Amino acid sequence: MITRLEDKELKRQSRRQLLKLAPVAALGVFAFPDVSTRLVAAGVRFSDWAAGVLFRSQHRAQTFADSEVVPFAKFPYNGYDVLDPQVNLEKWTLTVEGNVQHPGEYKLAQIQALPKIRQNTRHICVEGWDVIGSFGGTPVSEFLALVGADTSARFLEVECADDYYESIDMASALHPQSLLCYEMYGQPLDRKHGAPLRLQMPTKLGYKQAKYLDTIRVANVLKPGKTGYWEDQGYSWFGGV
Amino acid sequence: MSNEEEQGRTNEEKDAAPQSEPVPASEPDAVEAAKAKPETVAAEPAPIQPMEQEEPALVRAAYEHPLAIRITHWVNAISLFVMVTSGLRIFRAFPSFGPKIPEKILLSIPKSITLGGWLGGALQWHFTFMWFFAASGAFYVVYQVISGHYRTMLFMPRDVPGVWPMVRHYFFFGPKPSATGQYNPLQKLAYTSTIGFGALSLLTGIVLYKPTQFSWLAFLFGGFHLTRVWHFAAMCGFLAFIPGHLIMVLLHGWSNFFSMLSGWKREPEYQE
Numbered sequence: 001m002i003t004r005l006e007d008k009e010l011k012r013q014s015r016r017q018l019l020k021l022a023p024v025a026a027l028g029v030f031a032f033p034d035v036s037t038r039l040v041a042a043g044v045r046f047s048d049w050a051a052g053v054l055f056r057s058q059h060r061a062q063t064f065a066d067s068e069v070v071p072f073a074k075f076p077y078n079g080y081d082v083l084d085p086q087v088n089l090e091k092w093t094l095t096v097e098g099n100v101q102h103p104g105e106y107k108l109a110q111i112q113a114l115p116k117i118r119q120n121t122r123h124i125c126v127e128g129w130d131v132i133g134s135f136g137g138t139p140v141s142e143f144l145a146l147v148g149a150d151t152s153a154r155f156l157e158v159e160c161a162d163d164y165y166e167s168i169d170m171a172s173a174l175h176p177q178s179l180l181c182y183e184m185y186g187q188p189l190d191r192k193h194g195a196p197l198r199l200q201m202p203t204k205l206g207y208k209q210a211k212y213l214d215t216i217r218v219a220n221v222l223k224p225g226k227t228g229y230w231e232d233q234g235y236s237w238f239g240g241v
Numbered sequence: 242m243s244n245e246e247e248q249g250r251t252n253e254e255k256d257a258a259p260q261s262e263p264v265p266a267s268e269p270d271a272v273e274a275a276k277a278k279p280e281t282v283a284a285e286p287a288p289i290q291p292m293e294q295e296e297p298a299l300v301r302a303a304y305e306h307p308l309a310i311r312i313t314h315w316v317n318a319i320s321l322f323v324m325v326t327s328g329l330r331i332f333r334a335f336p337s338f339g340p341k342i343p344e345k346i347l348l349s350i351p352k353s354i355t356l357g358g359w360l361g362g363a364l365q366w367h368f369t370f371m372w373f374f375a376a377s378g379a380f381y382v383v384y385q386v387i388s389g390h391y392r393t394m395l396f397m398p399r400d401v402p403g404v405w406p407m408v409r410h411y412f413f414f415g416p417k418p419s420a421t422g423q424y425n426p427l428q429k430l431a432y433t434s435t436i437g438f439g440a441l442s443l444l445t446g447i448v449l450y451k452p453t454q455f456s457w458l459a460f461l462f463g464g465f466h467l468t469r470v471w472h473f474a475a476m477c478g479f480l481a482f483i484p485g486h487l488i489m490v491l492l493h494g495w496s497n498f499f500s501m502l503s504g505w506k507r508e509p510e511y512q513e
Contacts, residue, residue: 002509004299013304014503020308021502024315027373030323040362043369054454061453074342122465124452127360128335129344130465203453234361236368241453 041234048238055240057171061202064120069134072185075123075193076131078206080229083192085162085212092196098157098218101148108196111180114138114146118186119177121202123209124241126230135200136183141174149218157219158199161212166199166228167219168208172240177202180213205239305423306504307390313381314501317439320374321483323356323366324442325476330355330363338470371446378439393423396433400426420511435482442475 005013030036077083093105116138124130144151156173159165172178181200182189189195194211201209207230231237306314329350337347357363385391403426409415411427418425424432445468448458452465462468490498500506 002301002303002512004301007298007300010300010302010505010507014499014505017308017311017504018502021311021315024312027316027319030319040365040369043372044365046372047368051451054451056454059454059456062456070340074340076341122452124465125335125341126364128331128469129337129341131341230361234365236364241451 044234044236048236051236051238051240052169052171055169055171055203055238057175061121061177061241064122064132066120066134069120069132069185074131075133075184076125076129077192078125079162079192079211080164082162085160087161087191087195087212089196094197094213095215096147096217097215099150099153099220100144100218103147106147108182110146111138111143111197112182114142117177117179118183119179119202121177121200123202123206125206126235126239134185135179135181136186137179137181137197137200139176140178140180140199141176143180144173144218153218153220155219155222157215157217157222158210158213159215159217160210161214164210164212164229165226166208166210167222167231167237168199168201168204169238172201172203175201175203203240205241207235208239301508303423303506303509304504305393305500305506305509307384307388308504309380309384309388310390311501311504313377313384316373316377317381320370320377321479323370324374325479326354326356327363327366327370328476330357331360331367332473334360338466338473368450371450374439375443378443382436394429394432396426396429400429403427404430420509422511423509431482431485434478438475438478438482441478442472445469445472445475448472 030039093107094111095105096103116136118134118136120132120134122130122132140156141151144156151170151174154170155167156170157165157167179200181194181198182196184190184193189198194213197213198211199209199213208228225232227237228235228239231239330352332348333350333352333355335341335344336350337345339345355363357366385394403418406415406418407425407427410417444458445462447455448462448465448468449472452459452468459465459468462471496507
């Protein structure tokens with residue numbers, strides 16, 4: 001719509017409209033590295049909050065037929081420091097701590113005596129690749145029941161035989177497909193895939209699924225700077241898919 | 242200042258017409274002159290004449306871009322810059338669409354054009370600005386529909402015949418088709434396409450972010466693996482649009498560029 005107006009009036013109108021746009025310049029704070037570091041960390045926290053709200057505790061991840069599973073040789077080994085932390089498999093026990101009725105040391109045989117699930121699910125890496133694998137183990141929820149865990153607690157923390165550590169929201173830990181995994185492709189977990197026990201959770205990214213489990217702790221509070229190896233460096237804590 | 246002088250100034254102010262020059266009251270001659278001035282002015286109707294001369298100086302202008310459009314345009318421009326540069330950094334972590342084993346590197350993206358420093362840093366930028374991108378995009382679409390302003394830019398079947406003449410003009414030195422509205426058919430096609438790229442990048446982004454929670458959406462895009470390809474393709478759409486858009490902005494000069502800041506375009510090419 002063309003209007004005709006005095007030059008002075010046009011300039012006045014233009015100036016007024018330009019000023020109204022000024023608040024957008026607030027996004028310029030992202031240009032300052034010190035500020036933007038904090039802001040994008042807050043952005044991830046907000047996204048994690050939204051992810052927690054979106055999470056459907058009974059919604060199952062897609063499972064696949066045996067024919068869709070990649071050959072074992074094409075399932076990547078991924079570790080952050082060592083692929084084999086030299087766990088003594090004979091003497092290995094899982095330490096259970098925190099808000100549980102029966103803390104202590106648990107043998108692999110005790111875990112294997114619990115109901116077993118085999119599932120072919122997609123393993124998604126934060127880097128962008130994905131691979132369909134075959135996993136076997138016992139639901140985390142079964143083990144938490146065995147040790148008398150307070151499942152109204154907020155977090156499950158794990159420590160590993162290497163320096164890795166992780167923490168997971170209780171809702172995801174109790175998901176029916178979240179496993180304490182001791183088998184892949186029908187064979188005992190090999191050393192580089194996390195023997196003797198790892199987390200396997202198709203509702204989480206790979207880095208949440210800690211290998212070479214050593215300690216499990218049920219907790220309501222996470223120590224700042226001790227929420228997860230990668231998370232403490234900037235990855236999303238929720239890490240759900 | 243004496244009382245007398247004070248009095249003198251007050252009188253002068255009462256007597257003098259508003260257009261009279263301020264006069265130092267201490268100079269009696271000047272006061273006299275000021276008193277005389279209104280009579281002189283009244284005698285001739287001269288002051289009206291300059292006003293009549295100004296009238297042809299009215300400028301044609303159009304308020305092309307409402308505030309909502311300008312805000313979303315700039316929030317979107319900043320968000321897109323962040324999403325593309327951080328997205329390329331994320332892609333660098335696995336620059337392939339094939340299997341992990343064996344990994345075939347599709348593109349090696351130089352670090353210098355990426356944002357975030359490393360995968361985790363880039364993800365932080367991506368997960369922050371996705372909210373700005375989504376919010377401004379959603380607000381833009383809702384505003385366009387409710388205000389009816391979309392009519393200026395939405396590419397419709399009737400715009401199809403006008404595309405080729407514009408392409409001929411821009412790329413093959415053809416004659417310039419006359420401007421009929423705020424945007425020519427080629428512009429409408431480009432702007433409407435970007436909305437498609439935006440919708441595609443947003444929907445595929447939701448799938449990549451939460452493929453399990455939005456498994457139905459993942460299914461529509463052919464699964465998680467293929468969705469990464471669509472997400473990348475949407476970015477390619479933007480990357481095809483942006484250089485052309487920037488070149489056109491440069492070619493059309495300051496007044497055209499400034500209209501996306503102030504809303505007002507001076508002397509638009511089109512009539513009515």
